[in-house]
Amino acid sequence: MSNYHIKHLEEYFQVYRKSVRDPESFWEEIAEEHFVWRKKWDKVLDWDFSKPEIKWFRNAKLNITENCLDRHLHTRGDKTAILFEPNDPKEEAQHITYRQLHEKVCRMANVLQDHGIKKGDRVCIYLPMIPELAVALLACARIGAIHSVVFAGFSSQALANRINDCDCKMVIASDGSYRGNKTLELKGIVDVALKECLGVESVLVVKRTGEKVEMQDGRDQWLQPLLDAASTECKAVEVDAEDPLFILYTSGSTGKPKGMVHTTGGYMVFVAYTFKNIFQYRENDVYWCTADIGWVTGHSYIVYGPLANGATSVMFEGVPSYPDYGRFWDVVEKHKVNQFYTAPTAIRALAKESLDYVEKHDLSSLKVLGSVGEPINEEAWHWYNTNVGKNKSPIVDTWWQTETGGIMISPIPYVTPTAPTYATLPFIGIQPALMDENENELKGNQVEGRLCIKFPWPGMARTIWGNHKRYGETYFSAYKNKYFTGDGALRDAVGYYRITGRVDDVIIVSGHNLGTAPIEDAINEHPAVAESAVVGFPHDVKGNALYGFVILKEVGESRVRENLKKEINQQITELIGPIAKLDKIQFVSGLPKTRSAKIMRRILRKIAGKDTSNLGDTSTLLNPEVIQEIMDNAL
Numbered sequence: 105m106s107n108y109h110i111k112h113l114e115e116y117f118q119v120y121r122k123s124v125r126d127p128e129s130f131w132e133e134i135a136e137e138h139f140v141w142r143k144k145w146d147k148v149l150d151w152d153f154s155k156p157e158i159k160w161f162r163n164a165k166l167n168i169t170e171n172c173l174d175r176h177l178h179t180r181g182d183k184t185a186i187l188f189e190p191n192d193p194k195e196e197a198q199h200i201t202y203r204q205l206h207e208k209v210c211r212m213a214n215v216l217q218d219h220g221i222k223k224g225d226r227v228c229i230y231l232p233m234i235p236e237l238a239v240a241l242l243a244c245a246r247i248g249a250i251h252s253v254v255f256a257g258f259s260s261q262a263l264a265n266r267i268n269d270c271d272c273k274m275v276i277a278s279d280g281s282y283r284g285n286k287t288l289e290l291k292g293i294v295d296v297a298l299k300e301c302l303g304v305e306s307v308l309v310v311k312r313t314g315e316k317v318e319m320q321d322g323r324d325q326w327l328q329p330l331l332d333a334a335s336t337e338c339k340a341v342e343v344d345a346e347d348p349l350f351i352l353y354t355s356g357s358t359g360k361p362k363g364m365v366h367t368t369g370g371y372m373v374f375v376a377y378t379f380k381n382i383f384q385y386r387e388n389d390v391y392w393c394t395a396d397i398g399w400v401t402g403h404s405y406i407v408y409g410p411l412a413n414g415a416t417s418v419m420f421e422g423v424p425s426y427p428d429y430g431r432f433w434d435v436v437e438k439h440k441v442n443q444f445y446t447a448p449t450a451i452r453a454l455a456k457e458s459l460d461y462v463e464k465h466d467l468s469s470l471k472v473l474g475s476v477g478e479p480i481n482e483e484a485w486h487w488y489n490t491n492v493g494k495n496k497s498p499i500v501d502t503w504w505q506t507e508t509g510g511i512m513i514s515p516i517p518y519v520t521p522t523a524p525t526y527a528t529l530p531f532i533g534i535q536p537a538l539m540d541e542n543e544n545e546l547k548g549n550q551v552e553g554r555l556c557i558k559f560p561w562p563g564m565a566r567t568i569w570g571n572h573k574r575y576g577e578t579y580f581s582a583y584k585n586k587y588f589t590g591d592g593a594l595r596d597a598v599g600y601y602r603i604t605g606r607v608d609d610v611i612i613v614s615g616h617n618l619g620t621a622p623i624e625d626a627i628n629e630h631p632a633v634a635e636s637a638v639v640g641f642p643h644d645v646k647g648n649a650l651y652g653f654v655i656l657k658e659v660g661e662s663r664v665r666e667n668l669k670k671e672i673n674q675q676i677t678e679l680i681g682p683i684a685k686l687d688k689i690q691f692v693s694g695l696p697k698t699r700s701a702k703i704m705r706r707i708l709r710k711i712a713g714k715d716t717s718n719l720g721d722t723s724t725l726l727n728p729e730v731i732q733e734i735m736d737n738a739l
């Protein structure tokens with residue numbers, strides 16, 4: 105019998121050792137006993153980080169939706185698979201059973217096929233958090249099409265770039281979306297994007313807000329009538345374990361966003377196994393992850409991980425502040441949520457509001473609390489633990505990345521003793537290493553360095569869409585034979601890991617990864633701007649906020665054009681989306697540069713963070729004189 109469900113610490117250590125000693129037979133047992141395959145693999149793992157090449161379950165055949173849907177129909181047909189909680193609490197929640205979800209997925213898969221979508225085609229999904237979003241993912245997977253979900257807060261330009269990067273043939277969108285008391289248009293954004301996307305043949309539109317939209321003849325269609333007319337049966341298309349399941353874009357420190365490619369077999373095994381253990385999911389539990397399916401957390405821990413385990417997964421359309429700051433706790437009480445998984449930025453925002461919002465709700469159903477997306481600070485951890493968990497629900501601080509597919513370092517609740525701000529121990533099968541600047545691995549405890557992973561795990565991304573070379577350079581070139589995460593971490597005296605944050609130019613704002621390069625590019629496109637540099641600075645709710653240092657083409661322009669700061673943020677909103685807006689903009693006459701003309705971000709970061717006591721050696725700069733000016737005018 106495999107160790108699918110870890111129940112105590114000794115077992116964790118024992119299984120962890122087994123997973124490291126003989127990873128192939130460990131993962132083989134899990135894969136064999138807990139999933140349905142059309143055909144088994146002839147080799148568990150092929151890998152070579154120097155190429156890099158990673159293949160799990162060679163030549164195995166399957167369809168992930170048979171694992172997420174069909175196999176549950178006999179035993180869990182009437183169990184709720186997706187529990188949809190709408191933005192407006194007055195609108196009724198929807199309990200979509202496994203049987204109903206299967207039906208919906210089959211209908212949509214048939215519609216996609218009717219529109220010429222075949223195995224391997226890319227479909228862009230640009231939808232708010234409504235059930236059709238989860239259905240669309242699964243419908244693509246049903247027929248072997250590759251989904252590329254774009255978070256519905258991205259601008260038309262960002263959407264167009266992502267559609268073109270992977271040549272999507274189809275876009276699934278909605279008329280609009282609800283966010284708190286606002287109604288936002290989405291179809292209009294798609295229309296603008298598609299002016300630049302000539303490869304898109306069809307657009308299927310979900311009616312959600314009743315917004316007036318323009319439908320382009322021959323290209324755009326309302327989805328519902330097509331679904332109503334479609335058959336409720338759709339044969340699952342057999343795919344190879346290494347066929348791509350989805351592409352999901354993430355920011356890098358340089359260049360355009362990277363389309364991370366996740367494949368089918370290994371991803372399924374990894375997200376299902378991590379979900380089961382890290383949330384200690386039991387048959388009748390109601391599990392809720394508040395993330396948006398536009399991010400990897402939603403892919404792995406709203407859709408695939410929970411459904412592969414036959415779980416009930418809550419999908420929430422709204423925001424934590426609507427109709428008031430008690431909404432999360434209202435939903436927990438209403439649906440008797442057992443596992444609750446959210447981001448530190450949400451916790452910090454709610455901790456600022458009155459405790460009454462928490463206390464007036466019955467939270468006694470909660471058994472496990474989760475945190476993801478950025479380091480959770482001590483204060484937020486304690487607030488969460490005391491007020492939400494009532495000191496009895498363990499907090500799993502889960503560290504992972506879009507690239508890793510699933511959770512990598514995390515406590516297992518009721519198994520691993522937790523500690524504030526620590527992601528604690530590597531999950532089963534995960535072999536972390538901390539590296540120093542000289543590329544040596546730091547052995548033993550009480551060390552701090554750059555976080556790498558030494559051995560493949562089934563859920564890791566296999567490439568960057570259309571750019572395998574960049575995949576190798578970004579993740580496997582800094583340290584020989586190791587995957588480099590871009591994060592720093594320390595290992596304390598007992599071997600617990602604490603993630604200290606990014607060591608590259610990725611900034612995490614409210615849990616969203618933002619690369620500085622595309623934001624600077626957006627700023628520089630403003631006609632008045634000559635050059636710019638963006639850095640992060642600590643923010644009490646967002647974790648980090650963005651600070652832009654901007655050189656204008658004409659000195660004094662900022663005095664003439666009062667609205668310049670607004671215009672710059674407008675520019676960012678148009679080219680990327682409102683999540684990348686700057687909190688502070690300072691006009692400067694120069695930026696500190698090295699002799700090879702690289703901007704010294706380290707210094708700008710210190711100035712932005714109001715920590716100028718020790719700026720380090722600035723004598724090697726090309727233009728040390730600008731530093732005083734920047735400090736004198738810092739915001």
Ligand code: WTA
Nearest residue numbers: 476477478479501502503504505506591603
């Ligand atoms: C950060 C989100 C500290 C980290 C799943 C990582 C965290 C990046 C944690 C990936 C955590 C995520 N503690 N930092 N528990 N979880 N991060 O790709 O810097 O959106 O590299 O994936 O978020 O963000 P991504």
